[in-house]
Amino acid sequence: MNQSLGLSTCAARATPAPSGPSPRIAFVQAGWHADIVRQAHAGFVAECERLWPGDPPAIDVHDVPGAFEIPLLAQGLARRGGVDAIVACALVGDGGIYRHEFVASAVIDALMRVQLDHGVPVFSVVLTPKDFHEHETHRAFYAQHFVAKGAEAARACVRTLAAHAALATQ
Numbered sequence: 001m002n003q004s005l006g007l008s009t010c011a012a013r014a015t016p017a018p019s020g021p022s023p024r025i026a027f028v029q030a031g032w033h034a035d036i037v038r039q040a041h042a043g044f045v046a047e048c049e050r051l052w053p054g055d056p057p058a059i060d061v062h063d064v065p066g067a068f069e070i071p072l073l074a075q076g077l078a079r080r081g082g083v084d085a086i087v088a089c090a091l092v093g094d095g096g097i098y099r100h101e102f103v104a105s106a107v108i109d110a111l112m113r114v115q116l117d118h119g120v121p122v123f124s125v126v127l128t129p130k131d132f133h134e135h136e137t138h139r140a141f142y143a144q145h146f147v148a149k150g151a152e153a154a155r156a157c158v159r160t161l162a163a164h165a166a167l168a169t170q
Helices: 032-049 067-080 099-116 135-170
Strands: 024-030 059-062 086-091 122-126
Touching: 024 032, 024 067, 032 059, 032 086, 032 135, 059 067, 067 086, 067 099, 067 122, 086 099, 086 135, 099 122, 122 135
Parallel strands: 024 059, 024 086, 086 122
Antiparallel strands: none
16 A cells, blocks of 8 residues: 555656547446545546546446446447447455456456457556455545546546547548
8 A cells, every 4th residue: 555646757748638529438437336436537537627628528427336347338338339438447356255356357358358349449447456455544545546547547548549549640
């Protein structure tokens, strides 16, 4: 828990928003630990408003029960079209019944497949803390951490959409 939540030098650089119409972004979030997970959405929205002043992207929120359900919905959204990017958000903790690494790996692998199969960028805020406990110190730390990770996802989204826009004009 001694990780810094400050911006890295790379992330702190100015990230210009892509030119053109404001994008439509699907934000898919898991319901487990919702009070923590929802903080990523808050960080994402705040950073999008900062990066796209006056014309922030349209962000459609989609709720699913848990992390394992995210890839199928992401696939459906990408297949349907109408979204420029998808952000996936969950906290995958060690529940004691199965290894959380299995769930996290399955989710991340499936999200990678969605973006490669459909050409829609997918950003992961699916976090798997090594040691997450239900006490207030961890809950407060991870809530703040999800805000920071949501903002990082917004910056990654801006840069990726700008790169795709530049590629389309070449």
